[in-house]
Amino acid sequence: MKIVAAQDFRLDRNVDYGTNEQNESVRQIVSTVRNEGDSAVLRYTAEHDRVVLTPEQLRVTKEEMMAAYDxxxxxxxxxxxEAANNIRRFHEKQKRNSWMDFEPDGSLFGQIIRPLDRVGVYVPGGKAAYPSSVLMNVIPAQVAGVKEIVMVTPPATSGGEGINPYILVAAAEAGVSEMYRVGGAQAIAALAYGTESIRKVDKICGPGNIYVALAKREVFGAVDIDSIAGPSEIVVLADETARAEYVAADLLSQAEHDEMASAIxxxxSKLLAEEVQAEVEKQLSQLPREKIARASIDCHGSIIVVNSVLEGVEVVNKLAPEHLEVMVQEPMSYVSHIRHAGAIFLGPYSSEPVGDYFAGPNHIIPTNGTARYASPVDVDDFTKKSSLIYYSKEALLANGEAIIGLARHEGLEGHARAIEVRLKREKQS
Structure with missing residues (x-):
């Protein structure tokens, strides 16, 4: 990892959301699945996953899920x-209630919060099979009150139809009752538009490869999506009290995700910078995913030396990282200064994997600097809101002329007359 001063650091955030060929391939898959339904899903599954299925085999049975426990x-x-209990308890605290306020003139205004009817959850199942992602997507939707949660995950490749058993057990523990063995862009298209076997959903959540990300972008508008996630990121803010071996291990915990991951x-402390630099090299050589992590560290890893913790906080705010670890003396004293970070881990024992798997907060967090305006997945992502308006006669008589004036100012005579006809009727009665 290279060591640089803050003024010399430049972050390259030109994340490539697919080549022209990948984008065109995804558009073709989405269009074909939309028009042809199950037959297209099965054809693409055979072509891309090398798994031949019948329509009846698409749906995962309860018996298959139960057999995975063995x-x-x-x-x-x-x-x-244990993780599911922690995640559920955390997300229960996020629930919001509908509300109504009554005005003295008899008017009523409020907001009704309702869960989405049907949500689709994508869970990777190929080279990257993450049972924890099942919990992080499904549990907030359940807490929100979503009645129908459908999960899709790729079948095994090379001719099998078995799904990763850890994914199946996580789904069973989360209470998933509708699940299909289909992955890639064809799974996203099936969720968005529906097929003979898979009914369409209102929103699609969950991580995936570049084809999944591009497909989510392609179907947005027909359905809602959680985000288009970029490579994983971690920033560690540390002073001389931090332990180099902890910092290095946490940087590598994100670098091993993929070659594009960022670890900063x-x-x-110049001394800590040098110690971490050496410790990263030492730990890299012992890491099973060394090749991936090394590419990440070499291309997207940096050590930035600053003059003070507050200057470091300002660097953090510019980076707006997905994960931020604060390993300084009295870390709580700096929380109010941190404006942009997806998840904030305080102290030497709050390693990022604590949040990834067990603590309770969601691990689906905005990447690529979008923490400046976006938030981790939570219960609100699975609800929608309706405004409630009951305007009394007294209120309309008092405010009607103002409404008419605003409508005519915008050149919308029909709007103005919709109010005017009521005022004339009420003044005549």
Whole structure:
């Protein structure tokens, strides 16, 4: 990792959302699935996943989900249950209620909050199979009150139809009752437009590869989506009290995600910078995903030396990272200064994987600097709001002329007359 001064650091955020060929391929897949339904889904599954299925085999059975328990470690089941309880408890605190206010003139204004009817959750199942993503997508939707949650995940490649058993167990523990063995852009298109076997949804959530991301962008508008996620990011803000081995390990925990992941240390200590630089090299050589992590560190890893923690905070705010770890003396004293970060981890024991798997907050967090305006997935992502207006006669008589004036100022005579006809009728009675 290179060490630079704050004024010399330049972050390249030109994330490539697919080549022209990838974009065109996704558009073709989405269009074909929209027009041909199941037959297109099955054809693309055979072509891309090398798995031949019948329409009847698309849906995962309850028996298959239950059988997966015999294929996973016993400890995994207890761990996933504990994590699910923590995630549910955290998200329960996010629930909001509808409200209504009565005015003295008899008018009533309010907001009605309702859950979405049907949500689709995409869970990767190929090279990157993440059972934790099942919980992070499904549980907030359940807490919000979504009645129908449908999950899609790729079938096994190379001719099998078995899904990763850890994904199946996580789905069972989360209470998923509708699940399909289909992945890629064809799965996103099926959720967005519906097929003979898969009914359309209102919103699609969950991470995936570039084809999934591009497909989500393609269908946005027909359905809502959570986001188009970029590569994973971590920034560690540290002073001389931080332990180099902790910092290095946490930087590598994100670097191992993929070659485009970003891992950055911002520190007030030149000595810590040098120690972390050496420790990263030491730990890299022992990491199973060394090749991936090394590409990330070499291309997108940096150590930035600043003059003070507050200067470091300003660097953080410019980066607006997905994950921010604050390993400084009295980290709580700096929270009010941190304006832009998806998730903030305070102190030496709040390693980023604590949030990824177990603590309770959601691990689906805005990337690529979008933490400047976006938030982690939460219960609100699975609700919609309706405004409630009951205007009394007294209020219309008092304010009608103002409404008419505003409408005519905008050249909308029909709007003005809709109010005017009522005023004339009420003044005549």
């Amino acid at each position: 294929k996973v470690d016993r400890d995994f089941v207890s761990h996933i249950r 240390l911002v520190t007030t």
